Amino acid sequence: MFRRKITETVIEAGIKLSGFICIGFVVLVFLFLLKDALPLFRVYPAGKFLWGLKWLPVSEPPQFGMMPLLLGSVYVTVGAIFLCVPLGVGAAMFIAEVAPKSLKHVLKALVEILASIPSVVLGFIGIVWLGPFLKNMFGLATGMCGLTGSLLLAFMALPTIISISEDALVSVPRSCKEAAYGLGATRWQTLWRIILPSAASGILAAIMLGIGRVIGETMVVMMVTGNAPVIPTSILRPLRTLTATIAGEMGETVSGSEHYFALFAVGLVLLIITFLINLFADVMLRKARR
Amino acid sequence: MKARAALLLFMLGAAGCGYDADPNQPTGFIQIKGSDTLVNAEQMLAEEFMKSYPQVFVAITGGGSGVGIASLINRSCDVAAASREMKPKEIAWARQRGVFPKEITVAFDGVAVIVHRNNPIEKLTLAELHDIFTGKVARWNALGGKDLPIVTLSREVSSGTYAYFKEQIIHLGRKDGAEEFSSRTLLLTSSQTIVEEVASNESAIGYLGMGYLSERVKTVRIGQEDQFWPADLANVLSKKYPLSRPLYFYTNGEPAGVTRLFLDFTLSPQGRQLLTEAGFVPLQNHVPTKNN
Numbered sequence: 001m002f003r004r005k006i007t008e009t010v011i012e013a014g015i016k017l018s019g020f021i022c023i024g025f026v027v028l029v030f031l032f033l034l035k036d037a038l039p040l041f042r043v044y045p046a047g048k049f050l051w052g053l054k055w056l057p058v059s060e061p062p063q064f065g066m067m068p069l070l071l072g073s074v075y076v077t078v079g080a081i082f083l084c085v086p087l088g089v090g091a092a093m094f095i096a097e098v099a100p101k102s103l104k105h106v107l108k109a110l111v112e113i114l115a116s117i118p119s120v121v122l123g124f125i126g127i128v129w130l131g132p133f134l135k136n137m138f139g140l141a142t143g144m145c146g147l148t149g150s151l152l153l154a155f156m157a158l159p160t161i162i163s164i165s166e167d168a169l170v171s172v173p174r175s176c177k178e179a180a181y182g183l184g185a186t187r188w189q190t191l192w193r194i195i196l197p198s199a200a201s202g203i204l205a206a207i208m209l210g211i212g213r214v215i216g217e218t219m220v221v222m223m224v225t226g227n228a229p230v231i232p233t234s235i236l237r238p239l240r241t242l243t244a245t246i247a248g249e250m251g252e253t254v255s256g257s258e259h260y261f262a263l264f265a266v267g268l269v270l271l272i273i274t275f276l277i278n279l280f281a282d283v284m285l286r287k288a289r290r
Numbered sequence: 291m292k293a294r295a296a297l298l299l300f301m302l303g304a305a306g307c308g309y310d311a312d313p314n315q316p317t318g319f320i321q322i323k324g325s326d327t328l329v330n331a332e333q334m335l336a337e338e339f340m341k342s343y344p345q346v347f348v349a350i351t352g353g354g355s356g357v358g359i360a361s362l363i364n365r366s367c368d369v370a371a372a373s374r375e376m377k378p379k380e381i382a383w384a385r386q387r388g389v390f391p392k393e394i395t396v397a398f399d400g401v402a403v404i405v406h407r408n409n410p411i412e413k414l415t416l417a418e419l420h421d422i423f424t425g426k427v428a429r430w431n432a433l434g435g436k437d438l439p440i441v442t443l444s445r446e447v448s449s450g451t452y453a454y455f456k457e458q459i460i461h462l463g464r465k466d467g468a469e470e471f472s473s474r475t476l477l478l479t480s481s482q483t484i485v486e487e488v489a490s491n492e493s494a495i496g497y498l499g500m501g502y503l504s505e506r507v508k509t510v511r512i513g514q515e516d517q518f519w520p521a522d523l524a525n526v527l528s529k530k531y532p533l534s535r536p537l538y539f540y541t542n543g544e545p546a547g548v549t550r551l552f553l554d555f556t557l558s559p560q561g562r563q564l565l566t567e568a569g570f571v572p573l574q575n576h577v578p579t580k581n582n
Contacts, residue, residue, distance in 0.1 A: 056470060058356075058447045068473075127483070132490050141439045141493050144476055223483075226476035227446070238476050248479065252356025252448035254363050254383050 030271065037268040040064070040261035049265060055229040055240070057249060057259045064262040066269065068229045072146070072239035073215055073270075075232045076225065079150030080157060080214045085207055087154070088161030092203075095162070096169035097191050108163075115159035122152045123223030131224055138236060144226035146235040152220045157210035164209060168202025169195055201287045208281035212274050218243040242270050317345040318548035324351075324358015324371035325450050326481055327399060327499035328537055331568035332371060338564060339555050346548045352480075355450025362540055363389055368549050370540040373399065373450030373499065394539045396556055397570040400500045401451060401458075401533040402521035404485070404507040406492040411435045413511040413518040416532060419459050422495060425472025436492070442475040443484050443496035451481075454535050455497050500526070501569035526571045537570065 040049065044064055052065020095107050130151060131143025138147075172195045180190040196203075226238025227248065246263050253260040322332055329352040336348035351357075351367075358370035363384045376384075376391055384391050403419065405411055411433060414422075421427040423442050431437045445452045461467025478484050484496040489506040500521055503509055511518040512532050525531035545553050555561050562572035 054473075058453070059470060127486065135491070142441045142476065142487070142491055144478075144487065222479060227478070228474055228476050230473040238474070240477070248446045248477070249448060251353045252360050254360045254380070257383065 033264055033268045033271060036261060036264035038261075038265075040258065040265045043258055044262070049262070053231060055245070057262065062258060062262075064258075064265075066242075066266060068231050069240055069242045069245050069266065070269070071232050072225070072229075073241040073243070075146050075235055075239055076149045076153060076221060076241055077211060077214045079146060079235050080153035081207070081211060083150060084154035084157045084161060084210060088158050088206070088210065089165050089203055091158070091162045092165035092169055092206075093191060093196070096166045097187075097195065108166075111159050111162050114155075117156075119156065119217060119219040120223070122155065123220045126152050126220065126224035140236055142226065142238065144224055144238055146225055146232060146237065146239045149221045149225040149239075149241075150235060152224060153214045153217055156217060156220070157214050160213050161206045161210040164206035165199070165203045168199040168206065171202070172198045201284045205281040205284040208277050208284065212277045212281070215277070216243060216270065216274055218247045222247055242266050246270075312345070315345045316343055316548050316551060318347075320346065320348045320369065320549055320552055321367040322348065322350045322358075322369040322371060323353065323361040323367040324369075325355045325373045325537065326352040326445075327355075327373045327451055327501060328371045328396075330501060331397075331565055331570060334564045334568055335552075335556055335561055338560065339552055342555070343548070343551065346551070348552065354446065354448030355453070356448035359540065362391060362542060363387055365389065365542070368541065369545075369552070372538045372540060373535065374453045375538065376540065389542045391540045391542065392544055394541070394545075394553060394557075395536045395573060396539050397537045397565045397572050398526050399535055399537050399570050400521040400526040400531045401455060401497055401535065402500050402503055403495065403497050403510045403512060403533075404488050404503070405495050405510055406488055407506070407508050408492050409435060409508060411510060413513060415514055415518075416459065416462065416512065419512070420462055423455075423459055423471055423475065424469055425474060430493070438493045440495060441491060441493045442472060443487055443494055444471055444475045444477055445481065445484070445498075446477050446479055451497065451499055455533075458533060499569075503569065523566070523569075523571050 049064050049066055051067060052063060053067050054063045054065045055068055056063040091107075091111075095104055095111075099107060126148050127144075131145075131148050133143070134140065134145070134148055134151075135143035176194055176198060177190055180194045185194070221241045222244035225241065225244065227240045227244055228238040229240045229245075230238070232239040246266055249259070250263055253263060322336075329350060332350045336350055340346060340348060355370075355372035355374050358367065358372055359376055359380055361367040362370035363380065365387070370391075376393070381391060403414065409430070411430070414433070418427070418433060422433075422440055423444075425442075427433060427440065429437065429439055444455070456471065457463065457467075460469050460471055476487070478487065478496075481498040481502040484498055485502060485504055485507060488494045488496050489504075495510075500523075503521070509521055511520045513519055514532060519525045519531045521531055521533070526534045539553060539556070541549060541553070544550075556565075557573065565572040
């Protein structure tokens with residue numbers, strides 16, 4: 001009896017500790033980013049960093065205007081969301097409500113495989129096949145453009161959106177469905193008017209998590225979007241994202257230089273964006289559970 | 291692939307004979323980082339070097355000259371390979387951290403300009419290149435080519451070739467130049483990606499070190515007024531080719547120990563032969579630095 005109590009206390013303490021360590025890491029990452037990002041604003045005005053239209057890190061004098069990078073990320077992300085939300089939610093609806101049971105299992109397994117394709121492989125497909133294909137289809141000057149990135153990112157966000165939306169759809173209470181059928185609603189009416197609205201906040205959370213996945217992705221966008229630090233005017237033009245900038249330039253910065261601080265500041269902005277998106281998704285999920 | 295296999299075999303070999311290491315043989319580890327222009331040549335040098343000194347391991351990483359120089363300053367490599375000189379700002383940073391860069395010229399290289407094979411353009415002047423890469427000329431027909439937009443390709447800002455090209459073409463050699471690459475310029479992550487894009491895109495124009503030239507793209511002759519030269523070893527050697535530049539190794543202070551051995555090997559007749567095979571112009575009549 002006594003021994004069991006000790007074991008229990010130890011296990012409980014262990015679990016508590018691992019929880020706190022995880023939170024501690026997040027806080028430390030944030031503090032670390034702050035420590036290396038804030039010195040930038042001692043030598044470079046924050047307003048010029050946030051609203052500046054030119055990113056010229058190695059010129060004399062350097063310019064660290066983040067706007068082209070931020071807009072690049074926004075363009076690619078919005079493009080990806082437009083592509084993957086209808087497809088993802090549709091697929092989730094099919095898997096949750098329409099597909100026969102045997103097909104359901106196969107599809108769920110396939111979606112999981114989709115999630116495990118390494119991003120560098122997708123980037124390679126983008127360079128060799130998708131980019132030239134889009135170039136010919138739209139008559140573009142180059143296939144290295146925002147749309148190529150958006151398409152590949154949509155592909156990467158699909159598994160997240162499908163599996164979480166499907167969970168949300170499945171967890172709509174049976175009674176709602178049965179009541180709808182009982183009132184003479186067809187299968188489509190039930191799915192579209194009853195199940196989908198009831199699962200709306202869960203699906204919204206799935207979409208937000210998908211956005212979080214897309215905006216933080218680095219390898220694919222660095223390989224296929226052309227990385228031109230220009231204010232993007234169209235998704236069919238080359239653009240440069242926040243993540244590709246950090247990955248492309250971090251290796252050559254001397255720690256403690258202006259450029260180094262600027263890249264950390266970009267990282268901080270990225271973290272704040274993903275944090276807000278995840279927070280929003282979390283609030284939505286909570287609402288869904290209630 | 292072959293290189294990989296050789297490396298793996300070497301590592302297995304080194305692990306296998308760890309016990310009977312010959313104490314009279316030099317032993318050590320050399321980390322080389324930097325220029326992507328030089329990375330293939332370094333790999334060839336390292337493989338031959340490790341055949342002569344089986345207890346020395348040479349590790350090579352690319353990433354661009356800026357990456358190598360930053361690593362030297364941050365003390366995370368023994369040799370920084372660079373296709374540009376260190377900037378005064380970088381030397382000052384290094385001194386602050388107690389690193390004293392020593393510059394060694396290893397070879398000469400030409401920066402070649404490439405276009406798609408179907409592009410009728412054969413030759414360009416430096417002024418035309420300037421107009422193309424700053425965006426003042428936006429269509430090929432303005433230069434007598436096809437009715438297509440010009441897509442300019444560049445390396446990322448960490449590249450030494452980027453820095454050299456910016457100085458020679460964007461600033462036309464003036465130190466106080468303030469012009470920039472056209473903001474529509476694509477910044478690609480490697481010379482090989484530039485070859486791939488130029489090979490598949492009729493509108494594209496890019497630049498890279500001569501070591502990366504391939505049959506799949508057309509190399510443009512470069513010149514001034516009415517004299518033009520192709521990018522080849524002879525023209526770089528005679529310094530007629532306008533975009534010729536030295537390639538450097540940087541070490542922290544005078545190279546010593548196994549690093550010195552490697553540098554001597556690089557500058558030896560055998561090393562120069564390997565550099566020529568990699569597409570570069572080695573130094574002429576070089577006397578190897580003496581071992582004390």
